Amino acid sequence: MDSQALLHLLALGNLVLAGVLWCHAAGRRGRGDLSAVLAARLCQGGAWLVPAWLGPMNDIVTAVFFIALTAGIAFEVAAFRQLAGGRIASRLLLQVFAVGALVVALAALLAGSVALPAQPGVLLAALFIVAAAAALGRGWRGASLLRRTMAAVNLLPLLAVAGGVIIRSRPVQELLIGRLDWASGYVDGAVIEQWALVAFLLVLLVNAAGTLLLGRDGLQSEMERLQVVDALTDVPNRRGFYQGLAPWLALARRPGQPTAVVILNLDSFKRVNDHYGHGVGDTVLKAIVDAVRGQLRDSDLMGRLGGAEFALLLPRTGLPEAVVVAERIRQAVAALPVKAERAVINLTASMGVTTIRAEDSTVSLFKRADEALQAAKLRGRNQVVAAAAPVLPDDDADLDPPAAAPTTVGQHR
Numbered sequence: 001m002d003s004q005a006l007l008h009l010l011a012l013g014n015l016v017l018a019g020v021l022w023c024h025a026a027g028r029r030g031r032g033d034l035s036a037v038l039a040a041r042l043c044q045g046g047a048w049l050v051p052a053w054l055g056p057m058n059d060i061v062t063a064v065f066f067i068a069l070t071a072g073i074a075f076e077v078a079a080f081r082q083l084a085g086g087r088i089a090s091r092l093l094l095q096v097f098a099v100g101a102l103v104v105a106l107a108a109l110l111a112g113s114v115a116l117p118a119q120p121g122v123l124l125a126a127l128f129i130v131a132a133a134a135a136l137g138r139g140w141r142g143a144s145l146l147r148r149t150m151a152a153v154n155l156l157p158l159l160a161v162a163g164g165v166i167i168r169s170r171p172v173q174e175l176l177i178g179r180l181d182w183a184s185g186y187v188d189g190a191v192i193e194q195w196a197l198v199a200f201l202l203v204l205l206v207n208a209a210g211t212l213l214l215g216r217d218g219l220q221s222e223m224e225r226l227q228v229v230d231a232l233t234d235v236p237n238r239r240g241f242y243q244g245l246a247p248w249l250a251l252a253r254r255p256g257q258p259t260a261v262v263i264l265n266l267d268s269f270k271r272v273n274d275h276y277g278h279g280v281g282d283t284v285l286k287a288i289v290d291a292v293r294g295q296l297r298d299s300d301l302m303g304r305l306g307g308a309e310f311a312l313l314l315p316r317t318g319l320p321e322a323v324v325v326a327e328r329i330r331q332a333v334a335a336l337p338v339k340a341e342r343a344v345i346n347l348t349a350s351m352g353v354t355t356i357r358a359e360d361s362t363v364s365l366f367k368r369a370d371e372a373l374q375a376a377k378l379r380g381r382n383q384v385v386a387a388a389a390p391v392l393p394d395d396d397a398d399l400d401p402p403a404a405a406p407t408t409v410g411q412h413r
């Protein structure tokens with residue numbers, strides 16, 4: 001296949017893919033996810049059309065080709081970073097692209113030969129190809145085989161172009177003449193150029209299929225994550241918290257260090273929603289979760305049971321220590337001014353504290369913690385209440401006398 005046919009294929013392939021993506025995105029709400037890929041295909045398709053239609057290029061056309069091609073690869077970098085779970089860093093990409101495009105355009109204006117705009121053009125495109133491969137290879141060890149393969153394939157055009165430059169260099173040509181005549185059919189400059197176009201075609205195919213597969217993988221892992229994580233506050237949801245709690249319930253059947261559980265409920269949270277709207281309510285919830293997490297150890301677990309109710313798991317913590325932690329959290333929440341659009345909101349929290357007992361199920365554990373929480377609410381809110389100690393057999397009664405009712409530990413109005 002000659003170069004002209006390859007150029008047409010590249011242009012057509014990119015534009016057809018852009019059309020398919022556009023049809024897929026039209027009328028869907030999640031179009032934002034596809035817009036970078038769509039822009040990448042459009043720019044690259046447009047870029048390949050230039051040499052395909054115009055044939056031998058002059059300086060200005062060479063510059064337009066490289067700028068459009070690099071813009072396409074830059075959009076691809078953004079799409080790959082998104083797929084690999086990174087931030088898009090669009091400002092940096094834009095700055096590098098703008099400076100590079102300016103240099104290419106200036107070179108085109110000053111050019112006495114096509115080579116002048118082509119040199120910075122190749123460099124700019126090469127820089128973005130490396131950035132695309134790096135975006136795909138992000139977190140190499142943890143990256144899937146598909147992402148690693150895509151990263152390697154994306155470097156192929158660069159290798160082909162670099163190979164062409166090396167082979168056309170005088171020392172290599174001198175070395176080849178007379179010695180490796182059999183290889184001249186393969187290492188001729190025009191042939192290398194064709195290989196570079198074939199490499200771009202390969203990249204187009206691999207990226208088109210790979211992007212769709214990676215997008216599907218990303219969606220699937222996000223759905224799996226949302227089964228156990230609360231989307232608003234990013235802490236485990238009820239299901240996720242129960243999963244984290246399960247091994248500690250099992251461990252409680254063996255003698256050893258105790259594990260505490262705290263249920264925290266924000267006081268009169270409904271009023272925040274009613275006065276300021278759900279958006280502000282959400283902001284308050286997130287700020288309070290951050291504040292509470294700041295008071296916990298790395299080994300502790302916080303989960304959202306629903307609405308304004310949260311649970312804390314404090315491994316290797318007895319009741320008195322858990323009450324101290326809860327009291328510290330109560331004070332931190334009460335002292336936290338949450339800045340919303342129209343107001344600074346101060347909230348308080350009530351908490352019920354207990355430890356896991358050998359005979360506990362999830363139901364009995366939460367029932368006890370919830371009773372302590374309700375006692376805190378009844379006693380005026382903004383309080384920490386510890387659940388009553390277990391009733392011990394008569395022999396042990398004098399060692400640890402049971403409390404008749406939940407014990408108020410902190411009371412602050």
Ligand SMILES: Nc1nc2c(ncn2[C@@H]2O[C@H](COP(=O)(O)OP(=O)(O)OP(=O)(O)O)[C@@H](O)[C@H]2O)c(=O)[nH]1
Pocket residue numbers: 232265266267268269270271273277278279280281282285306307308309377381
């Ligand atoms: N903004 C926001 N509000 C929520 C969300 N989930 C539940 N809510 C609201 O949170 C409020 C929870 O109120 P409750 O815990 O029942 O009662 P409260 O007003 O906090 O009063 P007490 O618990 O008795 O102190 C309700 O108004 C829910 O509509 C959410 O994700 N975001």
